[in-house]
Amino acid sequence: MLSYTIYKMRLSQLKVGEKGTVKEFTDLEMSVKLMEMGCLPGEEIKVERIAPMGDPIAVNVAGYQLSLRKREASTIILQ
Amino acid sequence: MKADIRVALVGNPNTGKSTLFNVLTGLNQKIGNFPGVTVDKKVGYSSLPDGRTAEIVDLPGTYSLYPKSRDESIVFSVLADKANELSPDLVVIILDATNLKRNLLLYTQVADLKIPVIIALNMMDMAKKADIDIDVNGFAEKLGVPVVPISARKNEGIVQLKQAIAFANKVALQQDSIDIESIAPQLIGRIRQDIHIDNDYFALQLAHQHETLTFLSKEQSDHIEELEKEYSFHSQKAQGAETIARYNFINDLLYDTVTQKITAEDETLSNRIDKVLTHKVFGFIIFFAILMFIFQSIFAWSKYPMELISDGFTWTQTALHHYLPVGPLTNLLSDGIVAGLSGVMVFIPQITILFAFISILEDTGYMSRVTFMMDKIMRKVGLNGKSVVPLIGGFACAVPSIMSTRTIENWKDRMITIMVTPLVTCSARLPVYTLLISLVVPNKNVWWIFNMQGLALTAMYLFSLVSAVVVAWVMKHVLRARERGYFIMELPVYRMPRWKNVAHTMYDRAKTFVIQAGKVIIAVSVILWVLASFGPGRQMDNIEQKYKQPQFAALKKAAPDSVQRMIASEKLENSYAGMLGHVIEPVIKPLGFDWKIGIALITSFAAREVFVGTMATMYSVNGDAEKMESVQQKMGNARNPQTGEPVFTLAVAMSLMMFYAFAMQCASTVAVVYRETKNWRWPVAQFAYMTVLAYLASFITYHILK
Numbered sequence: 001m002l003s004y005t006i007y008k009m010r011l012s013q014l015k016v017g018e019k020g021t022v023k024e025f026t027d028l029e030m031s032v033k034l035m036e037m038g039c040l041p042g043e044e045i046k047v048e049r050i051a052p053m054g055d056p057i058a059v060n061v062a063g064y065q066l067s068l069r070k071r072e073a074s075t076i077i078l079q
Numbered sequence: 080m081k082a083d084i085r086v087a088l089v090g091n092p093n094t095g096k097s098t099l100f101n102v103l104t105g106l107n108q109k110i111g112n113f114p115g116v117t118v119d120k121k122v123g124y125s126s127l128p129d130g131r132t133a134e135i136v137d138l139p140g141t142y143s144l145y146p147k148s149r150d151e152s153i154v155f156s157v158l159a160d161k162a163n164e165l166s167p168d169l170v171v172i173i174l175d176a177t178n179l180k181r182n183l184l185l186y187t188q189v190a191d192l193k194i195p196v197i198i199a200l201n202m203m204d205m206a207k208k209a210d211i212d213i214d215v216n217g218f219a220e221k222l223g224v225p226v227v228p229i230s231a232r233k234n235e236g237i238v239q240l241k242q243a244i245a246f247a248n249k250v251a252l253q254q255d256s257i258d259i260e261s262i263a264p265q266l267i268g269r270i271r272q273d274i275h276i277d278n279d280y281f282a283l284q285l286a287h288q289h290e291t292l293t294f295l296s297k298e299q300s301d302h303i304e305e306l307e308k309e310y311s312f313h314s315q316k317a318q319g320a321e322t323i324a325r326y327n328f329i330n331d332l333l334y335d336t337v338t339q340k341i342t343a344e345d346e347t348l349s350n351r352i353d354k355v356l357t358h359k360v361f362g363f364i365i366f367f368a369i370l371m372f373i374f375q376s377i378f379a380w381s382k383y384p385m386e387l388i389s390d391g392f393t394w395t396q397t398a399l400h401h402y403l404p405v406g407p408l409t410n411l412l413s414d415g416i417v418a419g420l421s422g423v424m425v426f427i428p429q430i431t432i433l434f435a436f437i438s439i440l441e442d443t444g445y446m447s448r449v450t451f452m453m454d455k456i457m458r459k460v461g462l463n464g465k466s467v468v469p470l471i472g473g474f475a476c477a478v479p480s481i482m483s484t485r486t487i488e489n490w491k492d493r494m495i496t497i498m499v500t501p502l503v504t505c506s507a508r509l510p511v512y513t514l515l516i517s518l519v520v521p522n523k524n525v526w527w528i529f530n531m532q533g534l535a536l537t538a539m540y541l542f543s544l545v546s547a548v549v550v551a552w553v554m555k556h557v558l559r560a561r562e563r564g565y566f567i568m569e570l571p572v573y574r575m576p577r578w579k580n581v582a583h584t585m586y587d588r589a590k591t592f593v594i595q596a597g598k599v600i601i602a603v604s605v606i607l608w609v610l611a612s613f614g615p616g617r618q619m620d621n622i623e624q625k626y627k628q629p630q631f632a633a634l635k636k637a638a639p640d641s642v643q644r645m646i647a648s649e650k651l652e653n654s655y656a657g658m659l660g661h662v663i664e665p666v667i668k669p670l671g672f673d674w675k676i677g678i679a680l681i682t683s684f685a686a687r688e689v690f691v692g693t694m695a696t697m698y699s700v701n702g703d704a705e706k707m708e709s710v711q712q713k714m715g716n717a718r719n720p721q722t723g724e725p726v727f728t729l730a731v732a733m734s735l736m737m738f739y740a741f742a743m744q745c746a747s748t749v750a751v752v753y754r755e756t757k758n759w760r761w762p763v764a765q766f767a768y769m770t771v772l773a774y775l776a777s778f779i780t781y782h783i784l785k
Contacts, residue, residue: 029563032318032319033565033567035319037142038326040322040326055455056566058353063177063181064178064569064571065349065570065572066567067447067451067566069454069565069566
């Protein structure tokens with residue numbers, strides 16, 4: 001049987017300089033923290049830089065810079 | 080001081096809240112502790128234009144009333160609980176004009192508690208530069224609260240803010256932001272009714288936070304829990320719905336009142352700085368250069384003031400002995416209390432210098448970049464990006480370093496950092512290591528340029544870092560996390576440090592240390608003084624008598640100093656400390672130590688560097704730094720009376736160094752760990768694990784090298 005998985009773009013997959021729009025979250029607890037920091041569905045988000053060791057990442061959202069770990073960024077689904 | 084009105088200062092981190100606090104209160108502040116937590120409670124006084132005095136309470140910076148750390152939970156307790164000793168009449172909420180959207184979330188939450196609010200719109204100058212145009216009047220009208228544009232850094236708008244505080248309404252007039260009732264229908268009404276509160280949002284927050292709030296009784300909390308089950312309340316879902324509703328309100332508000340000219344996406348200055356400071360190669364080079372500079376400065380700049388302080392106290396001790404009548408009371412004052420005080424004060428230079436640097440690094444925004452760069456490496460061993468600075472500061476002194484762990488929000492990461500920081504080779508171990516290394520390591524060069532003694536010392540430093548990392552890694556698996564670790568952190572825009580804030584931090588930290596740690600250190604010093612100066616029965620008098628006998632008269636005339644030293648040495652041997660040295664000899668014998676070393680271990684219990692002084696007394700030489708060589712010679716010549724072998728063999732010296740590398744021989748650190756953790760279990764556990772490690776490491780070292 002074939003199984004179809006709908007491809008979901010996650011924030012953690014963006015490269016430096018790429019943008020996306022937040023669509024939804026995969027982790028309820030994380031989503032609450034992220035939304036408080038202004039990272040809401042519909043907000044545009046841009047990857048500004050990645051830490052020298054490859055993790056965490058720094059993004060621009062809601063007019064300021066936010067840093068979060070890759071694991072946390074992977075809970076953010078983009079449109 | 081009596082105040083007419085109490086004002087709470089609330090705001091996001093990095094909004095200039097502490098700058099505003101300092102501007103409003105000047106030096107008229109006092110620092111205490113919020114009951115039960117280690118958060119500094121800063122309270123200050125400000126005179127208002129109408130002659131009244133306002134008491135200003137600076138609450139910890141937070142992004143929301145939903146606390147992410149125990150420190151942040153203070154904010155809700157102080158604001159909402161009318162019975163709280165700090166319950167304010169008015170809230171001044173400080174908003175960063177360049178970052179209004181996220182800042183307004185906290186405003187809408189606080190406003191919904193229906194306490195009178197004033198908005199201080201800070202960084203208006205920066206907003207202008209960024210072409211952000213805010214319709215302040217429209218903003219105030221839509222929210223229903225006074226809005227005062229200010230620039231705390233430039234001291235602009237402060238008079239107007241004080242006026243607004245003076246004229247503030249006694250009742251809350253702010254507009255509602257969201258429909259709170261709809262988030263948890265019925266439940267909110269029931270909580271209001273059953274707990275007797277008159278505010279919807281307070282009731283909703285109780286539903287979320289009742290388990291951790293101390294002002295609720297057990298019955299009340301249990302009752303809320305039952306109600307939640309009855310109405311199937313889901314905390315995180317409700318919080319998510321609330322946050323989305325609040326941001327909808329904020330977006331509408333900003334759409335009507337704020338216009339930002341969309342300039343072409345040119346790179347901000349902050350971004351350009353980040354490209355260098357967080358660069359793969361330069362980022363680390365710059366970071367290590369800064370660390371080396373801090374490390375060197377703590378050593379170099381504190382040397383002179385530290386000598387000045389200890390010389391001052393030595394002078395006081397001598398003066399006391401000279402002018403006061405001879406007797407135990409004078410000795411207690413001079414050798415117990417003043418000596419203990421000296422042990423406290425001598426740390427002030429290192430504390431102030433380290434905190435000056437930390438405060439600059441935090442103020443400029445560089446500290447969050449350090450966390451950003453180091454997080455991945457540090458996380459592997461159970462630490463946090465923010466643990467780097469305390470660990471490196473530990474090379475100078477564990478005391479200020481442990482105080483600086485407050486910047487670590489995650490409880491587990493912070494505890495591990497506190498637990499391992501004293502393992503790092505601090506400056507008090509340096510005299511002990513230099514003495515022991517010079518005894519057993521030849522002063523020769525190997526491979527042309529490397530001095531063997533220098534290599535041995537470097538090895539001890541590296542070894543301490545490795546042991547700290549290993550212990551941290553073990554603790555990562557032992558300690559249970561209280562909260563899920565995450566790393567959602569603002570990277571603030573780079574700014575110039577505010578020198579007044581730096582000065583305030585230096586002063587605050589030094590004062591807290593002297594008052595809090597000082598008590599314990601002086602108590603321990605007095606106990607040690609009693610142990611070292613009194614002995615059982617009339618032994619002490621007998622020694623005095625013995626040296627008064629005629630056969631010593633000639634020697635006294637020829638070399639009065641050496642007789643004095645012989646008396647001191649013999650007295651120490653016969654004191655309670657000396658007895659303890661004999662008592663613990665069976666325990667420390669497997670480590671290669673005799674009772675004389677045992678005495679030094681006991682007297683250096685409160686401060687490691689005392690080891691050298693005790694050795695000097697034990698081997699009857701003058702303990703001055705310049706006479707270091709003579710201590711060395713005497714110790715080198717010391718023979719075991721039974722075997723005739725030298726006492727300080729390579730095995731014994733190395734074993735002693737291992738002991739000092741691990742043992743918690745520092746009363747100041749114990750005191751400061753208690754202060755920072757507010758629980759005796761932590762310093763006790765730390766003391767225990769370090770002593771066990773010290774014993775094992777010494778035992779193994781001695782038996783390998785023997």
